[in-house]
Amino acid sequence: METWFWVIAWFLSILTMAGNGFVILLVYNKRQLRTKTNTLIVSLAVADFCVGMIALPSRFLCGVENKCVTNETASLISTYVRVFLVYASGSNLFSVVLERYIAVAKPLKYLTFMTSCRVIQMVVTSWAIPFLFILTIASIRFNLIFRVSGFVYLLFEVILCVILMFSLASMFLAVYKNSGKRRLAKQLQFNQRMVKNKTHNRSAVTWVALVTSVFLLCYGLLIRLPLQVVNSGINPIAYAFFKRDIKQ
Numbered sequence: 685m686e687t688w689f690w691v692i693a694w695f696l697s698i699l700t701m702a703g704n705g706f707v708i709l710l711v712y713n714k715r716q717l718r719t720k721t722n723t724l725i726v727s728l729a730v731a732d733f734c735v736g737m738i739a740l741p742s743r744f745l746c747g748v749e750n751k752c753v754t755n756e757t758a759s760l761i762s763t764y765v766r767v768f769l770v771y772a773s774g775s776n777l778f779s780v781v782l783e784r785y786i787a788v789a790k791p792l793k794y795l796t797f798m799t800s801c802r803v804i805q806m807v808v809t810s811w812a813i814p815f816l817f818i819l820t821i822a823s824i825r826f827n828l829i830f831r832v833s834g835f836v837y838l839l840f841e842v843i844l845c846v847i848l849m850f851s852l853a854s855m856f857l858a859v860y861k862n863s864g865k866r867r868l869a870k871q872l873q874f875n876q877r878m879v880k881n882k883t884h885n886r887s888a889v890t891w892v893a894l895v896t897s898v899f900l901l902c903y904g905l906l907i908r909l910p911l912q913v914v915n916s917g918i919n920p921i922a923y924a925f926f927k928r929d930i931k932q
Contacts, residue, residue: 693740700736704729720803724783727807728776735773739766760825764818767837771814774844779806781851789858 707729711717742762783806787794817840824836 690744694744697736697740701733704733704736708733720798720800721780721783721787723803724776724780724806727810728773728780731769731773731776731811734769739769742766760822764822767821768814768818771817771840771844772811774841775810775813776807778844778848778851779810781848781855782806785851785855785858788855 708726711722711726742765746759746762783798783803786798790797817836821836
């Protein structure tokens with residue numbers, strides 16, 4: 685590949701590690717940021733940090749330095765690790781979108797459903813599903829069923845993207861319905877509090893929509909690796925501008 689390709693890719697990789705590393709340290713050092721939402725965001729940031737730290741360097745070693753040419757096993761392991769991290773980023777993003785969807789569309793059920801134990805389950809599941817997926821793909825390729833493995837890759841990505849688009853559309857619909865109830869809110873005693881929650885919901889939908897849209901754009905184009913790093917690098921920027929607690 686051209687030199688400019690790797691220069692840009694390495695820059696994006698460093699930017700991804702710096703941005704997501706900052707988010708992880710920020711939440712770790714500030715107790716008030718240790719919320720349920722931010723727990724899922726930290727899990728996503730860890731996945732994105734690993735994408736920047738491992739995905740591109742491993743591709744560089746195999747593609748430019750030819751470290752994997754004489755060792756097919758090393759090449760396969762490198763590929764599986766990259767795919768696992770990228771899909772872990774996608775599944776963690778889905779957990780974040782799901783948590784925000786419940787908070788916006790089902791606010792009365794949020795406190796009872798989104799417990800600390802549930803958040804831990806979502807984090808574990810977000811990492812376990814890509815891991816089991818990679819084990820399945822490795823088993824299929826080990827048995828030399830290459831067409832099936834390609835179909836499974838495609839199926840996983842399509843399902844993930846469709847679910848993300850559906851969840852995002854549902855969030856927009858919920859916010860739109862809530863905006864139609866502003867007149868009724870004026871008659872309630874806690875009008876000021878409800879308006880504040882409504883504004884917070886819009887802010888939540890804004891940053892989730894930005895992160896999800898970038899994810900879908902990067903996974904829908906052919907030049908995959910650098911765009912996947914872009915996706916992982918843009919997330920902390922979205923948090924900084926649109927997520928109130930982190931912005932403060």
